[in-house]
Amino acid sequence: MAQLRQVNLSTKELPDKWYNIIPDLPEPLPMPMGDKQIQNLPKMLLGECLKQEFSQERWIDIPDELQSIYAQAGRPRPLFRALNLEKKLGTPAHMYYKSEFFSPTGSHKVNTALAQCYYAKKEGFERVTTETGAGQWGTALAYGSAMAGLKCTVYWVRSVYNWKADRLDLMKMFGAEVYASPSNKTECGRKLWEKDHNHNGSLGIAISEGLEDSLNDPKAVYTLGSVLNHVLLHQTIIGLETQKQFEVFGEYPDTVIACLGGGSNFGGFAIPFLGDVLTKGKKIHFIAAQTAAAPNLQGEYKYDYADYAEFTPQLKMYTLGHTKDMVPVKGDGLRYHGCSPILSLLRNKGYIDTVAYPTDEKHVFESAKLFVRAEGWLPAPESAYSVTCAIDEALKCKETGEKKVIAFNISGHGFLDIPGYKSILGF
């Protein structure tokens, strides 16, 4: 064969452990704060996930059955060399992208949805509840629950619920019950819904509804799609596969890029490489691609709530403030006020760089179009930020002549987001 453009692993090479970076962090991870909320944690999180959340074990076994479920979801996923894109840009850089877009629901979120549904089933629950904003997490949980034979209830911020019809139908295909939030299904939702049946809702309100629903039903458990340590832990399978694939290519990244909202995608891709930096003396430039609508890594490093309604404990993190208003963008999954505590600590210690792209998203979608015409894969709007950052870095290499190896993650596909592309790019 001509030059190698893609490496996949055999199913047998699928990682059998997740990497927990907590014991390798440069200093202990600050604990959550708030007595009442912390007491509630065992009612809010799955038993196994709560254990993982504070584990000091460096490697945590992926149960055999869950490995098999990951394989059933198409893992391992290929790592691509972007030869066409390099040529089009005229860059001396070598560019590599990981293909989380092969996901059954369209994003990397399935990696933790499958894990949490596996544990929920094992721990005897019959139903999972959650909130969703952009819709990727709700779809992933709807899928995960169908695979595990669980019921699923999703509270979806009404302003998004109202226009993402195809994504809503996909959740229903998986058998999920989906409510526009605020709904009349919970006490906290009903109060708002009775005043205004068309209330736009917010992620904070939807979290409250998901939590209330599960707290009132002993057979149900609430699940989370980002920010927390165990969620990032489950996502490390992305970076662990990528490391093995780079060995086959015979290269190693100088720059690691992923988009960042709450941090599950960036963490999943970057944490195994951050581990190499912390424990093996590797030098890597990490860049989190963000939206100027929610540049949380440029916020303040302090204790703050993860939700609007202050149900959750306070976490030490980079935050814009948990009541911050953020303008809507097509990359809606990046619009979150705070960043995961693990990534926030590493940002604070100088390990993670960040860039935030303007909210008109023109540069982001034009870069994505360039990528589509060169490589053929249509990124989700959120993933388009990662693509943009990689292209910008490759163009810097063109100026300096540096032959950097640039690795970026494409967290999802954009087949359900083509109207978003059209609204920015015309056609």
Place this chain on the structure above:
Amino acid sequence: MAQLRQVNLSTKELPDKWYNIIPDLPEPLPMPMGDKQIQNLPKMLLGECLKQEFSQERWIDIPDELQSIYAQAGRPRPLFRALNLEKKLGTPAHMYYKSEFFSPTGSHKVNTALAQCYYAKKEGFERVTTETGAGQWGTALAYGSAMAGLKCTVYWVRSVYNWKADRLDLMKMFGAEVYASPSNKTECGRKLWEKDHNHNGSLGIAISEGLEDSLNDPKAVYTLGSVLNHVLLHQTIIGLETQKQFEVFGEYPDTVIACLGGGSNFGGFAIPFLGDVLTKGKKIHFIAAQTAAAPNLQGEYKYDYADYAEFTPQLKMYTLGHTKDMVPVKGDGLRYHGCSPILSLLRNKGYIDTVAYPTDEKHVFESAKLFVRAEGWLPAPESAYSVTCAIDEALKCKETGEKKVIAFNISGHGFLDIPGYKSILGF
């Protein structure tokens, strides 16, 4: 790991040859008929494809660079064991599905689009033209031409063009020029367009437009997405990968199923196994899943035109008649009057069985929903026919107790077809 649910091959195991079944057929393949049209063939087809069309070589090399391009399109694609589905059905059958849904444009059509664009570039053309009905072939060619650095013009049957907005925008993302057909861009289109700007069009008219456009421009070449021998040849990569993957699973199919319109998907999946039957004495039950809107394998085996307007030579094939009216269905890619000459010959000799599902498509979409809830992957409407047939066969095994190995191909994903699902299933 627990039980094996998926097998992929490494990039190095990608087949380096296509399988040409022509020399292994039980009798010589009837040649095309019609002096004028046959004289025109060299103007209508790429040089290399014309050579392949009549080749007697059993194995035809996939050029090195094209292998690399296939890898860039994500090949090889995984073969899945449908353990969840088997359990849900309570069948003793072992069910396996091939994942052409990992395609960048959503279907298997890319396998020949990439090959034809590769040859077009090599043969000095600057532009490819084609028609499309359902839109899968047009999108695949738009993608293939972008990868090869060619321009692309697509004539799209207006009645479909008008409602598949996302697919149209995807073609434009790849840089293709797309015209609703009949258009005012060609002489034959203009005549119809001038009478009625909203003329619904037909595949026959769109073919005429694509052909006229390329015949009037020495830098342009017309390309085809199904029926012809070289198109099926390119698609054999699907079945060849599947054979290698079955070796890893340690099983071999008793039943091979794929949906069939013109035959490129069925042929691509089944031909390598048909070769095993013809040359190695294997016994396999082949079933083509069709729509009752176009049950061409239940038609007449005779010489007929491939297009409405009689531009093409006549081919010996099972046909409903090239002027046949066919009711619209969501699985629009299956709505074609004739079946590929290779598959028609094998059908005539008793090697290929067929089933045609009712045009209300309820059974088909209900089966697809069952599949989605069990396995998580959303099939294209056309692929839902393949899924349905596999489920029906597995349920027969439940009755008889037979432990058959059932292999079926999922030719594409349904992310751009969710409104079609909704219109049939409600929600």
